[in-house]
Amino acid sequence: MLLQDLASGARSIEAAQAAFAAMEVMYPICRSITGDGVRRTLDIIGETLPLQRLEVPSGTPVFDWEVPREWNIRDAYIAGPDGARVVDFKAHNLHVVNYSVPVRARMSRDELEPHLHSLPDRPDSIPYRTTYWREQWGFCLRHSDRVNLGPGPYDVVIDSSLAPGSLSYAECVVPGSDAGEALVYTHTCHPSLANDNLTGIVVAAQLARLLREERPRLTWRFIFGPGTIGSLTWLARNEHRLAGVRGGLTLGLLGDTSPLTYKCSRLGQTVTDRVATFVLERSGRPHRVVDFEPYGYDERQFCSPGFDLPVGRLSRAQHGDYPQYHTSDDDLSIVSADRLGESMSIAAAWIATFDANRSLVNLCAKGEPRLGKRGLYGAVGGQAPGDSERAMLWVLSYSDGDHDLVDIAQRSNLPFASIVAAAQALEQAGLVRDAGASLIHQGDMP
Ligand code: ZN
Numbered sequence: 285m286l287l288q289d290l291a292s293g294a295r296s297i298e299a300a301q302a303a304f305a306a307m308e309v310m311y312p313i314c315r316s317i318t319g320d321g322v323r324r325t326l327d328i329i330g331e332t333l334p335l336q337r338l339e340v341p342s343g344t345p346v347f348d349w350e351v352p353r354e355w356n357i358r359d360a361y362i363a364g365p366d367g368a369r370v371v372d373f374k375a376h377n378l379h380v381v382n383y384s385v386p387v388r389a390r391m392s393r394d395e396l397e398p399h400l401h402s403l404p405d406r407p408d409s410i411p412y413r414t415t416y417w418r419e420q421w422g423f424c425l426r427h428s429d430r431v432n433l434g435p436g437p438y439d440v441v442i443d444s445s446l447a448p449g450s451l452s453y454a455e456c457v458v459p460g461s462d463a464g465e466a467l468v469y470t471h472t473c474h475p476s477l478a479n480d481n482l483t484g485i486v487v488a489a490q491l492a493r494l495l496r497e498e499r500p501r502l503t504w505r506f507i508f509g510p511g512t513i514g515s516l517t518w519l520a521r522n523e524h525r526l527a528g529v530r531g532g533l534t535l536g537l538l539g540d541t542s543p544l545t546y547k548c549s550r551l552g553q554t555v556t557d558r559v560a561t562f563v564l565e566r567s568g569r570p571h572r573v574v575d576f577e578p579y580g581y582d583e584r585q586f587c588s589p590g591f592d593l594p595v596g597r598l599s600r601a602q603h604g605d606y607p608q609y610h611t612s613d614d615d616l617s618i619v620s621a622d623r624l625g626e627s628m629s630i631a632a633a634w635i636a637t638f639d640a641n642r643s644l645v646n647l648c649a650k651g652e653p654r655l656g657k658r659g660l661y662g663a664v665g666g667q668a669p670g671d672s673e674r675a676m677l678w679v680l681s682y683s684d685g686d687h688d689l690v691d692i693a694q695r696s697n698l699p700f701a702s703i704v705a706a707a708q709a710l711e712q713a714g715l716v717r718d719a720g721a722s723l724i725h726q727g728d729m730p
Contacts, residue, residue: 287494288701291633293625299494300625303486304616306332310482311616314377317416317473317510318342318354318451325472326454329489329508333496336457338521339450346520349513352416354449355383362396362423363439370433371425377475378612380442381422382414387442393435402427403611410612412477416513419446451517453509456492460503465525466638467532467595468492468631469518469582473510477614479601484536487628491635500639502530515582519591529593531556531638534583537599538627539619540606543570547597550576550587554594555688559641562690563633566700569626574602598631640704641690643719644683644711653680658713671698675706683710685719 289295310328315321326337344351360373360380373380381401399422401413407427415422421442453472468491470484485508492506507518519526531554544567546560552575564571578584580603586595600623601609608614655661661673678696679689689707693700710716 287491287498287632287636290494291629291636293629295494296625296629297621299490299628300621303490303624303628304619304621306486306489307478307482307616307619310485311476311478312377314357314475315473316355316382316414316475317513318352318449319356321475322452322472322510325485326452326508329454329485333456333489333493335454335508337452337454339452340517340521341450342448344517346513346516349516351451351513351517353446354451355444355446357384357442357444360384360423360442360444361439363441364434365437367439370429370438371423376410376612378410378412378424378477380444381420381424382412382475383416383446384421384442384444385419385446386444387421387440389440390437391440392437393433396436396438396440399423399440400425400430402430406607406611406613409608412475412610412612451510451513453507453514453518455508456496456506458492458495458500458504458506460500460639462501463528464501464530465503465505465528466530466635467505467507467586467593468535468635469507469509469515469532469586469595470535471511471514471581472508473514476612477610478616478619479537479540479606479614480603480609481536483538483619483624483627484534487538487624487631488535490628491631494632495635501642502639504635504639511582512585515585519585526591526593531559531594532586533560533631533634534581534586534595534597535599535631536581536597537601537603538631539624540601541618541623542601542606543572544627544630545572545574545599545602547574547580547583547599547602548576549583549594549596550578550589550592551594552576555641555690556594556596556638559638559690560596560598560634562694562700563630563637567630567633569630598627598634600627637690637700640700641688642707643685643688644679644707644716645685645719646680646683646716648715649680649684652677653715658715660709660713671702672706672709674698675702676710679703679706679710680715683716683719
């Protein structure tokens with residue numbers, strides 16, 4: 285199992301290095317919630333992963349929102365009286381407020397001032413600002429440069445377009461052997477920022493690439509789309525599919541120095557949450573499990589009460605709690621391949637565990653069945669049962685439809701792989717059967 289290799293670290297160095305190399309390629313691209321930067325990013329992901337690309341026209345209603353007009357930008361600058369560019373989009377794409385309407389004007393420093401954004405407490409960083417839903421324009425610059433601006437006049441140019449077009453997103457679907465689906469969503473809308481969220485994009489892409497080499501039980505749908513409007517658009521187009529969704533994760537912020545952090549789904553105690561807590565505890569790595577709050581990334585759309593999907597979030601930092609967040613300092617230097625690899629291992633372990641987890645029903649529940657006469661008991665009578673026999677007894681004991689294999693691994697303190705192997709052996713011997721998806725869902729209710 286490639287994912288289990290990844291989860292155990294055997295392949296994680298190679299996968300993490302490939303992920304980091306992909307970040308280097310995609311970092312310079314000016315992405316947004318729509319436009320050619322996102323398409324170029326999806327082109328690059330598509331070089332190593334078969335993607336289904338989707339374009340949803342501007343104006344398409346999605347619940348209380350609609351797909352906006354498409355934004356593209358070619359150039360932008362502020363030039364001083366001598367013609368030299370004092371702020372230049374071509375030097376860093378964070379210099380333009382993302383989604384700025386086009387501008388071509390000459391203005392004084394005072395007229396320009398309301399359109400400038402800087403961070404007095406981080407004077408050498410360019411802030412990241414957006415104006416998706418309000419037609420305005422602006423520039424972001426280092427505060428240390430802003431304080432040196434003279435009275436002008438300045439030539440101000442934003443060569444952008446905001447026009448009917450489409451929102452671009454992509455899916456990679458890895459088909460499963462059983463009914464039931466799981467989701468992985470990552471946001472693709474941030475321009476030259478590394479941790480938020482090229483890390484989520486490259487980790488999701490590596491996981492999808494490796495999972496494609498396996499035969500999972502569930503169908504896994506990896507979605508690469510813009511934040512908020514992308515997950516809303518996906519949900520609006522896939523409502524018919526949601527009854528089959530057993531759970532999922534949003535991925536982001538996976539390369540910084542914070543401990544691994546899992547944010548629970550809205551209800552908490554769902555199978556997604558239990559598997560994540562179990563995987564993190566068993567990993568022995570420093571981690572945090574935090575409660576749901578209706579703020580953050582796309583988990584808040586999947587968890588909105590009208591859908592209430594068991595979708596949690598795996599990250600390291602949480603949005604806003606690292607000093608480089610949403611500034612030009614969120615660059616490749618704050619992300620390491622090692623930490624990407626660690627995050628990828630945990631995400632891989634979550635996927636492998638979630639995929640193998642299920643509830644069973646004991647078909648021979650009155651007393652213990654005789655394992656020996658079915659060839660299931662390896663040990664000589666009288667000896668203490670070994671791990672595999674012990675795992676079978678645990679599975680038989682808790683296969684009541686209300687407990688799943690993760691519950692049983694937790695209670696027994698046995699490796700999850702032993703519990704899965706025991707369940708398979710018992711199923712083949714006709715001693716247990718799958719409880720079915722509906723029972724798994726009932727088991728999720730708090
Ligand atoms: Zn962000």
